[in-house]
Protein backbone atom coordinates (compact mmCIF):
# COMPACT_ATOMS: atom_id res chain seq x y z
CA UNK A 1 0.00 0.00 0.00
CA UNK A 2 1.31 3.44 -0.86
CA UNK A 3 2.23 6.02 1.77
CA UNK A 4 -0.39 8.42 0.42
CA UNK A 5 -3.11 5.75 0.66
CA UNK A 6 -2.00 4.67 4.15
CA UNK A 7 -2.19 8.24 5.44
CA UNK A 8 -5.67 8.92 4.01
CA UNK A 9 -7.76 7.94 7.07
CA UNK A 10 -5.70 10.22 9.34
CA UNK A 11 -5.49 13.06 6.85
CA UNK A 12 -9.26 13.06 6.30
CA UNK A 13 -9.85 13.78 10.00
CA UNK A 14 -7.87 17.03 9.89
CA UNK A 15 -9.35 20.41 8.97
CA UNK A 16 -9.47 20.50 5.14
CA UNK A 17 -6.67 22.96 4.53
CA UNK A 18 -4.35 21.25 7.05
CA UNK A 19 -5.17 17.93 5.38
CA UNK A 20 -4.31 19.44 2.02
CA UNK A 21 -0.93 20.70 3.29
CA UNK A 22 -0.20 17.21 4.74
CA UNK A 23 -1.07 15.63 1.41
CA UNK A 24 1.35 17.93 -0.43
CA UNK A 25 4.13 17.18 2.09
CA UNK A 26 3.51 13.43 1.82
CA UNK A 27 3.63 13.66 -1.97
CA UNK A 28 6.95 15.54 -1.77
CA UNK A 29 8.50 12.57 -0.03
CA UNK A 30 6.64 9.85 -1.86
CA UNK A 31 9.12 7.52 -3.54
CA UNK A 32 8.52 7.61 -7.30
CA UNK A 33 6.47 4.57 -8.17
CA UNK A 34 7.09 2.61 -11.30
CA UNK A 35 3.82 2.63 -13.10
CA UNK A 36 2.54 -0.05 -15.39
CA UNK A 37 2.76 0.76 -19.08
CA UNK A 38 -0.19 2.98 -20.04
CA UNK A 39 -3.19 1.10 -21.35
CA UNK A 40 -3.29 1.81 -25.12
CA UNK A 41 -7.11 1.96 -24.96
CA UNK A 42 -6.88 5.05 -22.76
CA UNK A 43 -4.28 7.01 -24.74
CA UNK A 44 -5.65 10.29 -26.06
CA UNK A 45 -4.13 12.61 -28.65
CA UNK A 46 -5.33 16.18 -28.44
CA UNK A 47 -3.91 19.71 -28.10
CA UNK A 48 -0.91 18.41 -30.10
CA UNK A 49 -0.01 16.25 -27.08
CA UNK A 50 -0.16 12.55 -26.36
CA UNK A 51 -1.92 11.92 -23.05
CA UNK A 52 -1.26 8.46 -21.51
CA UNK A 53 -4.83 8.58 -20.20
CA UNK A 54 -7.58 11.24 -20.13
CA UNK A 55 -7.77 11.74 -16.34
CA UNK A 56 -6.12 14.89 -14.99
CA UNK A 57 -5.66 16.54 -11.61
CA UNK A 58 -7.62 19.82 -11.64
CA UNK A 59 -6.19 23.22 -10.73
CA UNK A 60 -6.18 24.22 -7.08
CA UNK A 61 -4.60 21.09 -5.61
CA UNK A 62 -0.99 21.89 -6.57
CA UNK A 63 -1.35 25.66 -6.72
CA UNK A 64 2.39 26.32 -6.48
CA UNK A 65 3.76 23.54 -8.68
CA UNK A 66 5.30 21.79 -5.66
CA UNK A 67 4.45 18.20 -6.58
CA UNK A 68 3.49 17.78 -10.25
CA UNK A 69 5.80 14.76 -10.66
CA UNK A 70 4.39 12.97 -7.61
CA UNK A 71 0.83 13.72 -8.77
CA UNK A 72 1.63 12.21 -12.17
CA UNK A 73 3.08 9.17 -10.37
CA UNK A 74 -0.35 8.60 -8.78
CA UNK A 75 -1.50 7.70 -12.27
CA UNK A 76 -2.96 10.96 -13.56
CA UNK A 77 -2.52 11.43 -17.29
CA UNK A 78 -1.81 15.12 -16.73
CA UNK A 79 -1.67 17.68 -13.95
CA UNK A 80 -2.76 21.31 -13.99
CA UNK A 81 -0.88 23.48 -11.51
CA UNK A 82 -2.12 26.90 -10.30
CA UNK A 83 -4.00 29.13 -10.26
CA UNK A 84 -0.89 31.29 -10.15
CA UNK A 85 -0.95 35.09 -10.08
CA UNK A 86 1.93 37.48 -10.91
CA UNK A 87 2.59 38.45 -7.28
CA UNK A 88 2.33 36.17 -4.27
CA UNK A 89 -0.99 36.58 -2.52
CA UNK A 90 -2.37 35.37 0.81
CA UNK A 91 -5.95 34.72 -0.30
CA UNK A 92 -8.97 35.02 1.98
CA UNK A 93 -8.81 34.53 5.76
CA UNK A 94 -9.08 30.96 7.07
CA UNK A 95 -11.13 28.87 7.39
CA UNK A 96 -11.85 29.03 3.66
CA UNK A 97 -12.27 25.37 2.67
CA UNK A 98 -15.19 23.29 3.98
CA UNK A 99 -16.03 19.62 3.53
CA UNK A 100 -19.67 18.83 2.77
CA UNK A 101 -19.28 15.13 3.57
CA UNK A 102 -22.98 14.19 3.49
CA UNK A 103 -23.21 15.75 0.04
CA UNK A 104 -19.85 14.39 -1.22
CA UNK A 105 -18.83 17.95 -1.98
CA UNK A 106 -16.83 20.93 -0.75
CA UNK A 107 -17.09 24.71 -0.62
CA UNK A 108 -14.01 26.87 -0.95
CA UNK A 109 -13.34 30.59 -0.98
CA UNK A 110 -9.54 30.38 -1.16
CA UNK A 111 -9.16 33.56 -3.26
CA UNK A 112 -6.05 32.57 -5.25
CA UNK A 113 -3.66 32.01 -2.35
CA UNK A 114 -0.37 31.28 -4.11
CA UNK A 115 3.34 32.08 -4.19
CA UNK A 116 3.33 33.96 -7.49
CA UNK A 117 4.69 33.38 -10.99
CA UNK A 118 8.42 33.63 -10.20
CA UNK A 119 8.54 30.87 -7.55
CA UNK A 120 6.50 28.49 -9.66
CA UNK A 121 8.51 29.23 -12.77
CA UNK A 122 11.71 28.34 -10.93
CA UNK A 123 10.18 25.08 -9.69
CA UNK A 124 8.92 24.14 -13.13
CA UNK A 125 12.41 24.43 -14.62
CA UNK A 126 12.90 20.93 -13.20
CA UNK A 127 10.21 19.45 -15.39
CA UNK A 128 8.67 16.13 -14.36
CA UNK A 129 8.12 13.47 -16.99
CA UNK A 130 4.54 13.87 -18.08
CA UNK A 131 2.07 16.53 -19.11
CA UNK A 132 1.82 19.64 -16.93
CA UNK A 133 -0.59 22.47 -17.67
CA UNK A 134 -0.24 25.84 -15.95
CA UNK A 135 -3.35 27.75 -14.87
CA UNK A 136 -2.94 31.53 -14.47
CA UNK A 137 -5.10 34.41 -13.28
CA UNK A 138 -4.87 37.99 -12.06
CA UNK A 139 -3.93 39.35 -8.66
CA UNK A 140 -6.95 40.52 -6.73
CA UNK A 141 -5.83 44.16 -6.74
CA UNK A 142 -4.36 44.24 -10.24
CA UNK A 143 -4.80 47.52 -12.11
CA UNK A 144 -5.11 45.55 -15.35
CA UNK A 145 -6.36 41.99 -14.85
CA UNK A 146 -6.03 41.08 -18.50
CA UNK A 147 -2.37 42.13 -18.46
CA UNK A 148 -1.79 39.79 -15.49
CA UNK A 149 -3.26 36.89 -17.49
CA UNK A 150 -1.22 37.75 -20.59
CA UNK A 151 1.92 37.91 -18.45
CA UNK A 152 1.14 34.44 -17.14
CA UNK A 153 0.87 33.11 -20.67
CA UNK A 154 4.25 34.60 -21.58
CA UNK A 155 5.90 33.55 -18.31
CA UNK A 156 4.97 29.88 -18.51
CA UNK A 157 5.04 29.33 -22.28
CA UNK A 158 8.40 27.63 -21.99
CA UNK A 159 7.55 25.21 -19.15
CA UNK A 160 3.85 24.50 -19.58
CA UNK A 161 2.56 21.83 -21.96
CA UNK A 162 -0.62 23.87 -22.11
CA UNK A 163 -1.82 27.13 -20.59
CA UNK A 164 -5.18 27.70 -18.94
CA UNK A 165 -6.54 31.15 -18.11
CA UNK A 166 -8.90 31.13 -15.17
CA UNK A 167 -11.68 33.68 -15.55
CA UNK A 168 -14.18 31.72 -13.51
CA UNK A 169 -13.14 31.66 -9.87
CA UNK A 170 -16.06 32.95 -7.82
CA UNK A 171 -13.64 34.07 -5.09
CA UNK A 172 -11.99 37.04 -6.81
CA UNK A 173 -14.67 39.74 -6.93
CA UNK A 174 -15.54 40.76 -10.50
CA UNK A 175 -13.32 38.14 -12.17
CA UNK A 176 -16.23 36.42 -13.88
CA UNK A 177 -17.05 39.68 -15.69
CA UNK A 178 -14.18 38.77 -18.03
CA UNK A 179 -16.28 35.85 -19.33
CA UNK A 180 -18.84 38.07 -21.02
CA UNK A 181 -19.51 40.97 -23.39
CA UNK A 182 -16.71 43.02 -24.90
CA UNK A 183 -14.45 42.22 -21.93
CA UNK A 184 -14.23 38.59 -23.08
CA UNK A 185 -13.05 39.51 -26.55
CA UNK A 186 -10.48 41.95 -25.13
CA UNK A 187 -9.15 39.20 -22.87
CA UNK A 188 -9.02 36.62 -25.65
CA UNK A 189 -7.25 38.98 -28.04
CA UNK A 190 -4.51 39.76 -25.52
CA UNK A 191 -3.89 36.24 -24.24
CA UNK A 192 -3.80 34.88 -27.79
CA UNK A 193 -1.35 37.63 -28.80
CA UNK A 194 0.81 36.75 -25.75
CA UNK A 195 0.73 33.08 -26.72
CA UNK A 196 1.54 33.79 -30.36
CA UNK A 197 4.54 35.95 -29.43
CA UNK A 198 5.90 33.22 -27.16
CA UNK A 199 8.19 30.39 -28.14
CA UNK A 200 7.18 27.58 -28.21
CA UNK A 201 3.56 28.23 -29.14
CA UNK A 202 1.48 26.37 -26.55
CA UNK A 203 -2.15 25.26 -26.57
CA UNK A 204 -4.25 27.90 -24.81
CA UNK A 205 -7.48 27.17 -22.95
CA UNK A 206 -9.89 29.15 -20.82
CA UNK A 207 -11.64 27.79 -17.75
CA UNK A 208 -15.26 28.82 -17.47
CA UNK A 209 -17.91 28.82 -14.75
CA UNK A 210 -20.82 26.39 -14.59
CA UNK A 211 -23.21 29.25 -13.79
CA UNK A 212 -23.68 30.42 -17.38
CA UNK A 213 -26.89 30.57 -19.35
CA UNK A 214 -27.08 29.41 -22.96
CA UNK A 215 -26.67 32.91 -24.40
CA UNK A 216 -23.50 33.48 -22.40
CA UNK A 217 -22.22 30.10 -23.56
CA UNK A 218 -23.05 30.96 -27.19
CA UNK A 219 -20.96 34.11 -26.89
CA UNK A 220 -18.00 32.30 -25.32
CA UNK A 221 -18.01 29.55 -27.94
CA UNK A 222 -18.32 32.03 -30.79
CA UNK A 223 -15.53 34.35 -29.60
CA UNK A 224 -13.22 31.52 -28.51
CA UNK A 225 -13.53 29.93 -31.97
CA UNK A 226 -13.00 33.23 -33.73
CA UNK A 227 -9.90 33.96 -31.63
CA UNK A 228 -8.56 30.43 -32.12
CA UNK A 229 -8.53 29.37 -28.49
CA UNK A 230 -7.61 25.67 -28.35
CA UNK A 231 -10.02 24.53 -25.69
CA UNK A 232 -12.39 25.16 -22.82
CA UNK A 233 -12.24 23.72 -19.31
CA UNK A 234 -15.81 23.21 -18.15
CA UNK A 235 -16.12 23.98 -15.29
CA UNK A 236 -14.98 25.75 -12.16
CA UNK A 237 -16.97 25.67 -8.90
CA UNK A 238 -20.57 26.89 -8.69
CA UNK A 239 -22.24 29.66 -6.73
CA UNK A 240 -25.50 27.70 -6.83
CA UNK A 241 -26.72 25.91 -3.71
CA UNK A 242 -29.05 23.07 -4.70
CA UNK A 243 -31.94 22.54 -2.29
CA UNK A 244 -30.76 18.94 -1.89
CA UNK A 245 -27.67 19.94 0.14
CA UNK A 246 -27.70 18.47 3.66
CA UNK A 247 -24.30 19.33 5.19
CA UNK A 248 -24.04 21.84 8.02
CA UNK A 249 -21.56 23.91 6.01
CA UNK A 250 -23.83 24.35 2.99
CA UNK A 251 -24.39 28.03 3.82
CA UNK A 252 -20.69 28.97 3.61
CA UNK A 253 -19.75 31.56 1.00
CA UNK A 254 -17.65 30.32 -1.92
CA UNK A 255 -17.66 27.87 -4.80
CA UNK A 256 -19.32 24.47 -4.47
CA UNK A 257 -17.56 21.42 -5.96
CA UNK A 258 -17.94 17.65 -5.95
CA UNK A 259 -21.07 15.56 -6.48
CA UNK A 260 -23.62 18.44 -6.45
CA UNK A 261 -21.69 20.04 -9.33
CA UNK A 262 -21.72 16.95 -11.51
CA UNK A 263 -25.06 17.36 -13.30
CA UNK A 264 -24.99 21.13 -14.01
CA UNK A 265 -21.35 21.09 -15.17
CA UNK A 266 -21.95 18.04 -17.40
CA UNK A 267 -25.00 19.71 -18.95
CA UNK A 268 -22.97 22.83 -19.76
CA UNK A 269 -20.21 20.66 -21.21
CA UNK A 270 -22.70 18.88 -23.47
CA UNK A 271 -24.15 22.21 -24.58
CA UNK A 272 -20.65 23.36 -25.54
CA UNK A 273 -20.02 20.10 -27.40
CA UNK A 274 -23.21 20.52 -29.41
CA UNK A 275 -22.14 24.04 -30.39
CA UNK A 276 -18.50 23.26 -31.15
CA UNK A 277 -18.45 19.64 -32.32
CA UNK A 278 -14.81 18.65 -32.38
CA UNK A 279 -13.54 22.15 -33.24
CA UNK A 280 -12.13 22.68 -29.77
CA UNK A 281 -10.85 20.40 -27.03
CA UNK A 282 -13.20 20.30 -24.06
CA UNK A 283 -11.89 19.31 -20.63
CA UNK A 284 -14.74 18.15 -18.41
CA UNK A 285 -14.46 18.91 -14.71
CA UNK A 286 -16.95 18.89 -11.84
CA UNK A 287 -18.10 16.03 -9.65
CA UNK A 288 -16.10 13.18 -11.16
CA UNK A 289 -15.82 10.57 -8.41
CA UNK A 290 -15.72 7.16 -10.13
CA UNK A 291 -15.46 5.54 -13.56
CA UNK A 292 -19.16 6.08 -14.30
CA UNK A 293 -19.00 9.84 -13.77
CA UNK A 294 -15.70 10.10 -15.70
CA UNK A 295 -17.18 8.14 -18.60
CA UNK A 296 -20.37 10.24 -18.53
CA UNK A 297 -18.29 13.42 -18.89
CA UNK A 298 -16.51 11.97 -21.90
CA UNK A 299 -19.74 10.80 -23.49
CA UNK A 300 -21.15 14.29 -22.93
CA UNK A 301 -18.25 15.75 -24.93
CA UNK A 302 -15.02 15.89 -22.92
CA UNK A 303 -11.85 14.65 -24.60
CA UNK A 304 -10.08 14.96 -21.26
CA UNK A 305 -11.43 15.09 -17.70
CA UNK A 306 -10.18 16.43 -14.37
CA UNK A 307 -11.06 16.01 -10.72
CA UNK A 308 -10.18 17.52 -7.38
CA UNK A 309 -12.84 17.08 -4.65
CA UNK A 310 -13.16 13.29 -4.90
CA UNK A 311 -9.40 12.96 -4.45
CA UNK A 312 -9.69 14.93 -1.22
CA UNK A 313 -12.73 12.98 0.00
CA UNK A 314 -11.88 9.45 -1.18
CA UNK A 315 -8.08 9.44 -1.37
CA UNK A 316 -5.63 8.42 -4.08
CA UNK A 317 -7.30 5.08 -4.83
CA UNK A 318 -9.87 7.02 -6.87
CA UNK A 319 -7.31 7.38 -9.68
CA UNK A 320 -6.72 3.65 -10.29
CA UNK A 321 -10.41 2.95 -9.75
CA UNK A 322 -11.35 5.37 -12.52
CA UNK A 323 -8.65 4.25 -14.95
CA UNK A 324 -9.47 0.57 -14.66
CA UNK A 325 -13.20 1.29 -14.95
CA UNK A 326 -12.65 3.40 -18.08
CA UNK A 327 -10.58 0.64 -19.71
CA UNK A 328 -13.35 -1.87 -18.95
CA UNK A 329 -15.95 0.49 -20.41
CA UNK A 330 -14.00 0.81 -23.68
CA UNK A 331 -13.83 -2.98 -23.98
CA UNK A 332 -17.48 -3.38 -22.93
CA UNK A 333 -18.65 -1.07 -25.70
CA UNK A 334 -16.57 -2.77 -28.35
CA UNK A 335 -14.56 0.42 -28.93
CA UNK A 336 -10.83 0.48 -29.70
CA UNK A 337 -10.05 3.62 -27.74
CA UNK A 338 -11.72 5.86 -25.18
CA UNK A 339 -11.64 8.71 -27.71
CA UNK A 340 -14.25 6.83 -29.77
CA UNK A 341 -16.81 7.47 -27.02
CA UNK A 342 -16.31 11.25 -26.78
CA UNK A 343 -19.54 13.16 -27.32
CA UNK A 344 -21.69 10.12 -28.09
CA UNK A 345 -24.30 11.14 -25.50
CA UNK A 346 -24.11 14.95 -25.75
CA UNK A 347 -27.68 15.11 -27.03
CA UNK A 348 -28.97 13.20 -24.00
CA UNK A 349 -27.38 15.70 -21.63
CA UNK A 350 -28.41 18.79 -23.52
CA UNK A 351 -31.65 18.31 -25.42
CA UNK A 352 -32.11 20.78 -28.29
CA UNK A 353 -33.48 24.20 -27.36
CA UNK A 354 -37.15 24.37 -28.07
Ligand SMILES: Cc1cc2nc3c(=O)[nH]c(=O)nc-3n(C[C@H](O)[C@H](O)[C@H](O)COP(=O)(O)O)c2cc1C
Nearest residue numbers: 058059060083108235236257258286287307308309
Ligand atom coordinates in the same frame (compact mmCIF):
# COMPACT_ATOMS: atom_id res chain seq x y z
C1 LIG B 1 -10.07 23.83 -2.44
C2 LIG B 1 -10.22 24.11 -3.90
C3 LIG B 1 -9.38 25.04 -4.52
C4 LIG B 1 -9.50 25.29 -5.88
N1 LIG B 1 -8.65 26.18 -6.47
C5 LIG B 1 -8.72 26.40 -7.80
C6 LIG B 1 -7.80 27.27 -8.45
O1 LIG B 1 -6.88 27.83 -7.85
N2 LIG B 1 -7.93 27.46 -9.79
C7 LIG B 1 -8.91 26.83 -10.52
O2 LIG B 1 -8.97 27.02 -11.74
N3 LIG B 1 -9.79 25.99 -9.93
C8 LIG B 1 -9.70 25.76 -8.61
N4 LIG B 1 -10.59 24.90 -8.01
C9 LIG B 1 -11.67 24.29 -8.83
C10 LIG B 1 -11.29 22.90 -9.35
O3 LIG B 1 -10.18 22.95 -10.21
C11 LIG B 1 -12.47 22.29 -10.11
O4 LIG B 1 -12.75 23.08 -11.24
C12 LIG B 1 -13.74 22.17 -9.27
O5 LIG B 1 -13.44 21.86 -7.94
C13 LIG B 1 -14.70 21.11 -9.82
O6 LIG B 1 -14.10 19.84 -9.85
P1 LIG B 1 -14.35 18.74 -8.66
O7 LIG B 1 -15.82 18.66 -8.45
O8 LIG B 1 -13.72 17.49 -9.17
O9 LIG B 1 -13.64 19.28 -7.47
C14 LIG B 1 -10.49 24.62 -6.65
C15 LIG B 1 -11.33 23.69 -6.03
C16 LIG B 1 -11.21 23.42 -4.68
C17 LIG B 1 -12.13 22.40 -4.04
